[in-house]
Amino acid sequence: xxxxxxxxxNATRLRADFxxxxxPIHGKPLAYLDSASSAQKPRQVLDAMRAFYETSYANxxxxxxxxxxxxxxxxxxxxxxxxxFVNATSxxxxxFTRHTTExxxxxxxxxxxxxxxxxxxxVATELDHHSNFVPWQYIAHKTGADFRVLPIDDAGELxxxxxxxxxxxxxxxxxxxxxxxxxxxxxxxxERLAAWAHERDAVVVVDAAQAxxxxxxxxxxxxxxxxxxxxxxxxxxxxxxxxxxxxxxxxRMSPFHLGGSMIRSVSVERTTWNELPYKFEAGTPPxxxxxxxxxxxxxxxxxxxxxxxxxxxxxxxxxxxxLGELPWVTLYGPPPERRAGIVSFNVEGVHPxxxxxxxxxxxxxxxxxxxxxxxxMRRLGVAATTRASFYLYNVPEEVDRLVDALHxxxxxxx
Amino acid sequence: xxxxxxxxxVILDHYKNPRGQxxxxxxxxxxxxxxxxxxxxxxxxxxxxxxxxEDVRFRGRGxxxxxxxxxxxxxxxxxxxxxxxxxxxxxxxxxxxxIPLTPVRLKCALLGLGVLKVAxxxxxxxxxxxxxxxxxxLQLK
Numbered sequence: 222x223x224x225x226x227x228x229x230x231n232a233t234r235l236r237a238d239f240x241x242x243x244x245p246i247h248g249k250p251l252a253y254l255d256s257a258s259s260a261q262k263p264r265q266v267l268d269a270m271r272a273f274y275e276t277s278y279a280n281x282x283x284x285x286x287x288x289x290x291x292x293x294x295x296x297x298x299x300x301x302x303x304x305x306f307v308n309a310t311s312x313x314x315x316x317f318t319r320h321t322t323e324x325x326x327x328x329x330x331x332x333x334x335x336x337x338x339x340x341x342x343x344v345a346t347e348l349d350h351h352s353n354f355v356p357w358q359y360i361a362h363k364t365g366a367d368f369r370v371l372p373i374d375d376a377g378e379l380x381x382x383x384x385x386x387x388x389x390x391x392x393x394x395x396x397x398x399x400x401x402x403x404x405x406x407x408x409x410x411x412e413r414l415a416a417w418a419h420e421r422d423a424v425v426v427v428d429a430a431q432a433x434x435x436x437x438x439x440x441x442x443x444x445x446x447x448x449x450x451x452x453x454x455x456x457x458x459x460x461x462x463x464x465x466x467x468x469x470x471x472x473r474m475s476p477f478h479l480g481g482s483m484i485r486s487v488s489v490e491r492t493t494w495n496e497l498p499y500k501f502e503a504g505t506p507p508x509x510x511x512x513x514x515x516x517x518x519x520x521x522x523x524x525x526x527x528x529x530x531x532x533x534x535x536x537x538x539x540x541x542x543x544l545g546e547l548p549w550v551t552l553y554g555p556p557p558e559r560r561a562g563i564v565s566f567n568v569e570g571v572h573p574x575x576x577x578x579x580x581x582x583x584x585x586x587x588x589x590x591x592x593x594x595x596x597x598m599r600r601l602g603v604a605a606t607t608r609a610s611f612y613l614y615n616v617p618e619e620v621d622r623l624v625d626a627l628h629x630x631x632x633x634x635x
Numbered sequence: 636x637x638x639x640x641x642x643x644x645v646i647l648d649h650y651k652n653p654r655g656q657x658x659x660x661x662x663x664x665x666x667x668x669x670x671x672x673x674x675x676x677x678x679x680x681x682x683x684x685x686x687x688x689e690d691v692r693f694r695g696r697g698x699x700x701x702x703x704x705x706x707x708x709x710x711x712x713x714x715x716x717x718x719x720x721x722x723x724x725x726x727x728x729x730x731x732x733x734i735p736l737t738p739v740r741l742k743c744a745l746l747g748l749g750v751l752k753v754a755x756x757x758x759x760x761x762x763x764x765x766x767x768x769x770x771x772x773l774q775l776k
Contacts (some may be wrong), residue, residue: 591673
């Protein structure tokens with residue numbers, strides 16, 4: 222293997238942190254190649270969540286007793302961890318959510334409904350997951366704004382040169398994109414997209430669900446205005462995520478969910494909103510899950526995001542090389558140097574569901590379907606793809622097992 | 636369950652050489668549906684002779700299970716009455732398919748039958764039985 226300047230991670234050693242790998246699947250060791258859907262959980266996160274429930278659990282922001290103070294401290298400490306994780310300037314800009322989808326809906330509703338009008342243009346992309354596509358399509362429709370979609374080229378990369386034509390003489394107010402495509406693994410040039418959007422006074426809303434677990438994120442360098450991610454894809458629990466937004470925008474926005482915690486005062490005549498970020502956090506939050514998200518951030522940070530990125534890049538490049546040797550496999554997406562650890566493909570004459578089913582029998586877990594990117598499937602001219610995605614616990618031997626199993630798929634259906 | 640069970644020869648044969656493929660020009664009953672989970676698609680058209688299903692054809696794309704099950708279905712229902720097929724239990728088709736299926740794959744196997752039921756009930760103006768209520772969630776055009 223080539224010598225790199227990146228710090229290396231030891232995937233075989235890291236696997237030992239994940240209890241899921243101790244059990245065989247269909248009598249074979251688990252090759253979990255579906256982390257883009259959701260990552261497995263290390264003992265460090267599971268133990269920390271259990272310890273929190275056993276020693277420090279109470280509701281947050283309410284109690285005056287000792288346990289409530291411990292719960293508050295553990296919960297609020299995660300805000301600082303998330304701030305540092307995305308390099309935001311203030312914890313007031315960190316809103317806890319249930320997942321990426323909720324964060325993106327928050328922006329679409331709380332910013333979009335008040336700021337969009339007929340004549341405005343909302344731009345999403347052909348690479349967007351439905352979670353950053355459908356809310357904008359919906360809010361654009363509700364407000365009378367025009368919803369447009371930036372196309373990709375045949376390599377699965379956004380056609381930046383088409384931006385001006387797409388905007389025409391419309392007033393672009395929103396640009397919605399992902400940092401990493403969940404289907405093709407394309408790494409988007411958010412810096413350049415944000416520069417273009419800001420020239421037109423648009424806000425830039427970034428879905429970082431696929432990026433946050435795998436690459437170091439710096440919201441200041443990206444130049445975006447909102448960025449959302451989920452804990453469950455970065456070794457944390459389901460039900461917790463975070464939205465970062467520029468303070469001046471968040472300050473001016475209406476609330477999203479209404480109810481307890483998000484208010485300053487309530488009377489029959491009028492209600493005023495709590496300060497940031499609590500204005501956007503109504504109801505009892507997923508407390509232990511947020512605490513778990515903090516430990517997940519600690520875990521991936523200790524491994525090192527640069528090391529994770531380099532490791533996945535090697536696996537994706539190796540997978541593209543091995544799968545590229547199979548003439549009956551069609552690969553989708555950009556060359557390895559411009560993609561994250563995600564490889565989408567199809568086997569000639571076999572539906573992805575059947576591919577995934579046979580791979581399962583070999584102990585290999587992959588995703589088959591449209592990956593919540595139906596406009597992209599239409600662009601690629603397919604109903605679905607099979608997707609293998611890699612994380613810090615995957616090893617090259619699993620790519621070899623995938624290739625061997627695909628030969629079995631081919632033999633069965635030939 | 637081994638994959639030899641799941642993809643036994645008869646399933647692969649129906650997948651590769653589907654029976655009853657196509658669309659009828661002057662159909663007496665028709666419907667199409669897709670499984671939003673995996674994008675399997677089936678369109679069915681039926682020719683009736685009185686109360687009897689004279690011919691049934693399907694067009695579709697999707698996984699081997701969904702397409703093979705629909706192919707088997709066309710053989711199963713030809714010559715039967717509307718009333719029989721409208722009330723035909725799922726298990727009759729599943730027995731024919733003859734393989735154990737997880738809940739996700741069950742939806743694939745039953746897509747064609749659901750679409751056929753919708754077509755027949757729609758043609759007769761009768762409500763879809765409760766047992767098939769879940770299929771109302773399919774995107775039926």
